[in-house]
Amino acid sequence: MRFSTLSSKKILLGVTGSIAAYKAVELVRELSRQGASVTVVATKNAGEFIGAVTFHAVSGSAVYTDLFGMPAEPAPHINLPRQADAVVIAPATANFIGKMAHGIADDLLSTIVLAAQKPILVCPAMNSAMYEHPAMKGNLEQLRKYGYRIVEPETGPLACGDEGPGRLAEPSTICEAVKIVLEKKDLQGQKILVTAGPTEEPIDPVRFISNRSSGKMGDSLARVAKRRGAEVVLISGPTCLSKPWGIEFVPVRTAAEMYKAVLSYFDWATIVIKAAAVADYGLSTVLPQKLKKGTPDLSLKLTRTPDILKELGKRKKRQILVGFAAESKNLIAEARRKLQEKNLDLIVANDITVPGAGFGFDTNQVNIITADGEVFDSPLLDKEEIAYIILDKVLEVLQRSRGKS
Ligand SMILES: Cc1cc2nc3c(=O)[nH]c(=O)nc-3n(C[C@H](O)[C@H](O)[C@H](O)COP(=O)(O)O)c2cc1C
Structure with a gap:
């Protein structure tokens, strides 16, 4: 590092x-x-x-x-x-x-x-x-x-x-x-809600749909925000990481649980950073018994999970809202679309095709885009260093928004 x-x-x-x-x-x-x-x-x-x-x-x-x-x-x-x-x-x-x-x-x-x-x-x-x-x-x-x-x-x-x-x-x-x-305390007074990790959408009592998110990016953001003086709540899907010291930790499993937990802390927060990789689809009805091997093909009907970021964008009053966009093509255009559509203040885009960046790695390379149209490209760095850069940008956005109000 x-x-x-x-x-x-x-x-x-x-x-x-x-x-x-x-x-x-x-x-x-x-x-x-x-x-x-x-x-x-x-x-x-x-x-x-x-x-x-x-x-x-x-x-x-x-x-x-x-x-x-x-x-x-x-x-x-x-x-x-x-x-x-x-x-x-x-x-x-x-x-x-x-x-x-x-x-x-x-x-x-x-x-x-x-x-x-x-x-x-x-x-x-x-x-x-x-x-x-x-x-x-x-x-x-x-x-x-x-x-x-x-x-x-x-x-x-x-x-x-x-x-x-x-x-x-x-x-x-x-x-x-x-x-x-x-650590310097430049986030003193801020109440930061961070989400991390994947969600697990159950199919039956033993199987689920999930993704490769390790939770490391959200975990690093929560730790660094705490070091810099913020009060931090980390809402995390299932990961192998240990609960960070001195941080209120809320474990969740499904997208629906994540939705409920995030909304319950939303009014408390001054900054919300949604680094979790929440499943977009899940089964509307979980099978009560373990699915048995039978027909050669199997179809499962998936339905959309609640769009947490979009909901937060609608409810936003004074909070700085930060989203993540993991994309494999048209990175910047897709991230800009998401930023506007979800009423975000800042979006962290990462191209998951870059070696060493994104899901499961200890390192990441990101493009940070603000609602004012500013774009900052980071080199490939340890996720903890990326967390410092993201929080620096969040602080800049916060200071600008204070200047405007
Ligand atoms: C095998 C052994 C293990 C000990 N482990 C501890 C311990 O983990 N914590 C503790 O408070 N005292 C422990 N003690 C007692 C302290 O060594 C003892 O109170 C000693 O006076 C402490 O000295 P110090 O505080 O000046 O280092 C242990 C004693 C022995 C014999």
Whole structure:
């Protein structure tokens, strides 16, 4: 990827004495892969779980553990957070969270937390009983009051054999949370509804009609909009993607469900981006029993599903409405027709015959057309970078519409 929120960012990663400390290694790799440079500060007890050599090898720099005794760095608790863009504590033990909540500074990492004037993210990891203890709830509440961001643990099987809340959030989730903290907030105040993925139109209890949409374009748009400060709702058909962190997620299956969900959020939204590949046709009556193999040929009668975008175009008051057009011929002419017919403010056209663009790929190449007739052609880029470009254009349209009103 050519562009990343984490490019050239400096992250101070604090690792404490949890069984999940090994996952911090993966986190260092993920942050570094996305362009950040990572300095690891580990508590003495973290060293019981994972050695400094491992962190040194993956981060490329020495690991800090001691407050005293470093002639080259006489005040590491002041200088290290000063050089960082954000401080991430992952995993954060119950003990360390307790120390942070009460302002205790008895080792390098806890002193750094007190001295840091940078965003602080805390990623708890512990046994469920510890996590659900009233002391922990109170301590986390206190950290929220200090303005620290909590990346809540996941629920699932724990290292001790128990099952419940307490598993350290996945490194990809922690990375996303760091991006949300560090990204510029030029979409603050906007309420953005994004649709993504395919729909599934059932034929019988086991079969359905669908398409190859992976949901990646809509997912990237939702994540990037959230990072840029918008409140985001993502309505998605069935995909293999995980639910994005910090975003209200509404799963749907059919075009009819998508229609209902989109309309229920329409009045709330200031911007609507319809990136979903909604089926145009479905069976009006779903077969109640599994269709048996019989005659050599089979005809199914398909009927039109509701045209969601057209309906939104009719109901539109103040919203900026963005549609997508995936075409295999006459791309620009078809996209312009759709833009006018559906009363859109902007349309993102993509030629699905271009190698690497459109359905199922991680990359896309788009032509963005505005209602004012402007056309912008993007190169073939990662879908996340395309999402930044689309949202830049949406912002321009929004600013122009404000200028007119
Ligand atoms: C095998 C083992 C696993 C542990 N895992 C955790 C854990 O996941 N979370 C936690 O809060 N404490 C855990 N502890 C307890 C902490 O290591 C202990 O509270 C320690 O004082 C934390 O030190 P620190 O916060 O300074 O790193 C574990 C202890 C052992 C022996």
